[in-house]
Amino acid sequence: MADFAAPPLRPFSIRLDRSSLELLPAGPVLTRRLSDLEGLFADEAAWRADVDNGDPIVYTVASSPVPETATELPQSITRIRPGDVAGELYFTKGHMHPVAEGEIYLGLEGEGGLLLFDGTDIEFLEITPDRIGYIPPGWAHRSVNVGSNDDYSFLAVYPGGAGHDYGWVLEHGFGARVYAGAAGAELRSYPQPALTLG
Amino acid sequence: MADFAAPPLRPFSIRLDRSSLELLPAGPVLTRRLSDLEGLFADEAAWRADVDNGDPIVYTVASSPVPETATELPQSITRIRPGDVAGELYFTKGHMHPVAEGEIYLGLEGEGGLLLFDGTDIEFLEITPDRIGYIPPGWAHRSVNVGSNDDYSFLAVYPGGAGHDYGWVLEHGFGARVYAGAAGAELRSYPQPALTLG
Numbered sequence: 001m002a003d004f005a006a007p008p009l010r011p012f013s014i015r016l017d018r019s020s021l022e023l024l025p026a027g028p029v030l031t032r033r034l035s036d037l038e039g040l041f042a043d044e045a046a047w048r049a050d051v052d053n054g055d056p057i058v059y060t061v062a063s064s065p066v067p068e069t070a071t072e073l074p075q076s077i078t079r080i081r082p083g084d085v086a087g088e089l090y091f092t093k094g095h096m097h098p099v100a101e102g103e104i105y106l107g108l109e110g111e112g113g114l115l116l117f118d119g120t121d122i123e124f125l126e127i128t129p130d131r132i133g134y135i136p137p138g139w140a141h142r143s144v145n146v147g148s149n150d151d152y153s154f155l156a157v158y159p160g161g162a163g164h165d166y167g168w169v170l171e172h173g174f175g176a177r178v179y180a181g182a183a184g185a186e187l188r189s190y191p192q193p194a195l196t197l198g
Numbered sequence: 199m200a201d202f203a204a205p206p207l208r209p210f211s212i213r214l215d216r217s218s219l220e221l222l223p224a225g226p227v228l229t230r231r232l233s234d235l236e237g238l239f240a241d242e243a244a245w246r247a248d249v250d251n252g253d254p255i256v257y258t259v260a261s262s263p264v265p266e267t268a269t270e271l272p273q274s275i276t277r278i279r280p281g282d283v284a285g286e287l288y289f290t291k292g293h294m295h296p297v298a299e300g301e302i303y304l305g306l307e308g309e310g311g312l313l314l315f316d317g318t319d320i321e322f323l324e325i326t327p328d329r330i331g332y333i334p335p336g337w338a339h340r341s342v343n344v345g346s347n348d349d350y351s352f353l354a355v356y357p358g359g360a361g362h363d364y365g366w367v368l369e370h371g372f373g374a375r376v377y378a379g380a381a382g383a384e385l386r387s388y389p390q391p392a393l394t395l396g
Contacts, residue, residue, distance in 0.1 A: 015330075066300070104271055104273060133212075136206065157355045159271065
């Protein structure tokens with residue numbers, strides 16, 4: 001697997017390949033299967049059954065070689081497959097930046113949702129091609145594929161020193177879960193009762 | 199004119215409008231005419247004549263409301279008109295980040311060049327749609343429209359605290375100038391003799 005480049009970097013150009021959904025030259029590619037998302041879906045039994053039944057890929061993250069170190073500005077393309085666990089739509093693990101810095105997501109294909117949570121408030125943004133979701137400092141963020149048949153893919157650009165705190169999510173949750181509803185994506189609170197929609 | 203939003207920002211979505219080349223909702227829009235680029239073109243007399251003859255717009259920079267303050271990640275679309283001053287292709291003023299942080303340019307339309315200079319070395323990257331130019335910390339950067347008839351536009355994403363040092367360019371130059379040549383863009387050294395091409 002390709003690795004991140006070691007600083008100091010020289011200027012170089014990167015191709016955003018919309019068919020392969022890679023950044024070329026390529027950096028590391030991360031693949032998350034359903035088993036990697038243990039403890040995150042509401043319906044634990046349904047999650048376990050799907051893991052035992054093929055453990056599908058939920059998403060991949062393809063980075064450029066620009067490293068995740070302070071003062072650099074790395075990029076990656078996340079591609080989330082369509083699917084759900086007992087109605088809860090496939091999502092990324094989600095994280096908080098331990099260093100409070102902003103990030104952007106630019107929609108490339110499909111229909112996505114960007115769920116944000118600052119520990120108190122929830123926001124849910126629809127992301128489609130050429131739509132940028134702005135993630136301010138201090139907001140945990142998780143992406144969801146809200147399309148029923150197609151992949152949802154987006155370009156992320158983020159400060160290399162911001163970091164990824166996944167533990168924050170296990171501790172605080174995300175304020176809401178996203179389900180396939182009759183009229184599109186539907187937000188429900190942790191653990192279950194109805195919640196004001198985004 | 200729209201202004202930058204005041205922190206703290208809440209999450210929001212921004213539309214990248216490829217026909218108007220705006221980010222919507224809109225932040226400030228900057229317009230640079232030829233007269234704003236005093237002292238930057240090699241041929242001062244030709245520059246003066248063009249300023250006196252209509253003072254054309256050379257480029258515009260349309261920002262989103264995400265402010266240029268530390269920990270935020272602002273974005274803008276720069277649109278450079280086709281044109282030249284005595285053969286020297288239209289360019290942006292160019293700047294160095296006083297806080298050494300990286301930046302990316304994503305090509306949206308037309309054919310551009312990204313000229314980079316760290317005070318010693320020169321790099322020149324071709325930027326076309328879906329091509330990302332990576333600007334590492336410590337490299338001054340200037341964009342050039344190398345297409346003969348069309349606008350060149352790109353999306354910039356940059357750390358809000360990086361800043362813009364235009365004086366660095368007046369002091370150090372850019373190592374090279376970009377001219378319309380028989381076989382495309384041609385780099386020439388400051389002030390004139392031939393130079394190794396990028």
